[in-house]
Amino acid sequence: xxxxxxxxxxxxxxxxxxxxxxxxxxxxxxxxxxxxxxxxxxxxxxxxxxxxxxxxxxxxxxxxxxxxxxxxxxxxxxxxxxxxxxxxxxxxxxxxxxxxxxxxxxxxxxxxxxxxxxxxxxxxxxxxxxxxxxxxxxxxxxxxxxxxxxxxxxxxxxxxxxxxxxxxxxxxxxxxxxxxxxxxxxxxxxxxxxxxxxxxxxxxxxxxxxxxxxxxxxxxxxxxxxxxxxxxxxxxxxxxxxxxxxxxxxxxxxxxxxxxxxxxxxxxxxxxxxxxxxxxxxxxxxxxx
Ligand code: NDP
Numbered sequence: 001x002x003x004x005x006x007x008x009x010x011x012x013x014x015x016x017x018x019x020x021x022x023x024x025x026x027x028x029x030x031x032x033x034x035x036x037x038x039x040x041x042x043x044x045x046x047x048x049x050x051x052x053x054x055x056x057x058x059x060x061x062x063x064x065x066x067x068x069x070x071x072x073x074x075x076x077x078x079x080x081x082x083x084x085x086x087x088x089x090x091x092x093x094x095x096x097x098x099x100x101x102x103x104x105x106x107x108x109x110x111x112x113x114x115x116x117x118x119x120x121x122x123x124x125x126x127x128x129x130x131x132x133x134x135x136x137x138x139x140x141x142x143x144x145x146x147x148x149x150x151x152x153x154x155x156x157x158x159x160x161x162x163x164x165x166x167x168x169x170x171x172x173x174x175x176x177x178x179x180x181x182x183x184x185x186x187x188x189x190x191x192x193x194x195x196x197x198x199x200x201x202x203x204x205x206x207x208x209x210x211x212x213x214x215x216x217x218x219x220x221x222x223x224x225x226x227x228x229x230x231x232x233x234x235x236x237x238x239x240x241x242x243x244x245x246x247x248x249x250x251x252x253x254x255x256x257x258x259x260x261x262x263x264x265x266x267x268x269x270x271x272x273x274x275x276x277x278x279x280x281x282x283x284x285x286x287x288x289x
Pocket of ligand 1: 032033039067093094119165
């Protein structure tokens with residue numbers, strides 16, 4: 001028989017998680033602040049709990065997925081005693097420091113804490129495209145519950161520092177947001193002359209894939225060897241070319257503010273004597289001195 005699991009928080013993500021556990025055959029207890037959201041899951045076989053305390057008491061493994069870690073803290077602080085001796089897996093998006101603080105609170109109350117970062121949207125849960133990052137001081141507890149967690153998505157253990165899952169999660173999403181901003185500006189620029197987005201999309205997609213395949217591993221190599229010199233495209237040249245972008249946005253009636261900080265970064269790189277280096281040098285310039 002599959003082991004019992006409790007899910008606290010039945011938003012879009014929590015509902016997808018509980019549904020995946022039910023499909024995998026786990027007796028699943030669910031709780032949500034707004035009780036009506038337990039309805040569809042109860043129809044799939046979940047057991048709704050009247051209170052968070054009842055939900056916690058029902059399973060050795062408790063998965064929580066709320067909007068913020070502030071909400072997690074507020075919900076679970078009064079349930080510390082009920083959680084003692086159980087494993088709490090927190091899949092709420094947050095910062096490394098928040099995860100470490102929750103881990104400390106949990107340790108002080110005899111609760112096994114595992115932090116997680118979901119690299120998927122709700123629709124991707126329990127599909128091969130999804131994975132979840134995990135970290136926490138008790139790797140053995142993670143291994144114990146891993147077969148259950150595999151019902152949600154592929155599992156990636158990233159280490160014993162509880163803040164690591166959030167660090168990996170936010171670092172990956174940083175790449176995504178940077179790309180999303182570039183994609184938005186690219187469509188705005190091409191669209192400023194009425195070129196249909198659908199016509200431009202394949203070019204943009206292929207270009208980003210090709211650039212990603214080059215830039216990501218090359219940057220990693222440069223960072224790890226501390227060798228930023230390039231014979232491909234140096235910062236001095238990029239600095240001279242970049243004003244054309246800002247000028248073109250303005251000429252085409254677009255806002256320039258989202259892309260102006262990159263000029264500052266290029267200027268600073270050259271001023272600090274890194275003109276012959278490649279874009280990988282920007283990584284060191286982003287550190288606060
Ligand atoms: P939703 O807005 O759909 O759901 C939020 C959930 O949090 C609801 O169950 C809500 O309860 C609950 N909640 C909020 N505040 C409190 C509180 N103070 N006390 C108790 N419960 C509270 O968000 P999602 O389910 O989409 O997201 C949940 C987490 O998952 C977030 O941290 C998000 O960043 C992360 N995530 C989401 C992804 C997505 O694509 N959706 C992708 C990856 C991560 P109520 O129903 O009563 O309002």
